[in-house]
Amino acid sequence: MNIEGLDYNTQRQSLLMPEYGREIQKMVDYAVSLPDRNERLRCAKTIVKMMETKVPQIRENVGYQQTLWDHLYLMSGKQLDIDWPYDVSQAEHILSRPEPMPHPTTTIGLRHYGRLVEELWERLKEMPEGEERFQLACHTANQMKRDLVLWGHGSIDDEKVIDDLARYTDGKIQLSLNNFTFERFVPADELPSKNGKKKRKG
Numbered sequence: 092m093n094i095e096g097l098d099y100n101t102q103r104q105s106l107l108m109p110e111y112g113r114e115i116q117k118m119v120d121y122a123v124s125l126p127d128r129n130e131r132l133r134c135a136k137t138i139v140k141m142m143e144t145k146v147p148q149i150r151e152n153v154g155y156q157q158t159l160w161d162h163l164y165l166m167s168g169k170q171l172d173i174d175w176p177y178d179v180s181q182a183e184h185i186l187s188r189p190e191p192m193p194h195p196t197t198t199i200g201l202r203h204y205g206r207l208v209e210e211l212w213e214r215l216k217e218m219p220e221g222e223e224r225f226q227l228a229c230h231t232a233n234q235m236k237r238d239l240v241l242w243g244h245g246s247i248d249d250e251k252v253i254d255d256l257a258r259y260t261d262g263k264i265q266l267s268l269n270n271f272t273f274e275r276f277v278p279a280d281e282l283p284s285k286n287g288k289k290k291r292k293g
Contacts, residue, residue, distance in 0.1 A: 108166050111145050119166045132173040139163055161185055203242035204255075208235055212259045228264045232256055233274045249273055 106116055115138065122134040139159045149155045160175060161182035211231040218224040236252050252273070253266050 108162055111142050111162070111166070115142060115145060116166060119163065119171070123167050123170050123172075128173065131171065135163060135171060135173055158185075204235055204238050208238060209259075212256075215260050216263050224264075228256065228266060229271055231264075232266055232271070236273055 106113060108116075118134070118138050118141065122131050122138060125131045125134060139156075142159050142162065143149065143155075149158060152158060157177045160177040161179050162185070164171065164175070164179040164182045165185065208231065211227070211234070215224060215228055215231065218227065232252055235255060236249070239252065249268060253268070253271075256264050256266060
């Protein structure tokens, strides 16, 4: 429905930089239309000051003056013919969108251990027997226990971790509590607070 005398935003041309508002855009269009080059520059400098007051948080950015002049250049449709105080040749990069990040396609079968531990299992299955594999197995077992404690998934008995490590390395890694001791791992809720008292659960 059109009512004479009323002007709706939905009926207007969309703004390239809506954060500055339609009045600033009108000023930019006016500056482009000025016949005198020096007058256009004076007008542009006034507009940039107005833009800064419209978006004051832009001052928190390093080189914000460059950004303001880049925005002015784009808002003018690259038609404002002045001696630009800043190089605006790269201004269009502001409008470019970053490439979307690919969605991970790998699935984690055991979320309480996570992808890192799964990769460690695969590495252990490929390694030849020896001290290096034993040290990595010890590191993996400790990481598995940490993950179980943090996840709060079932039992965190040492035997369970050793059994899981053997199972998920296809029996290649057989640690024993006779030759391996887990690192002491204290859950965060059991750590003493600043006043020396343990944090209470719940």
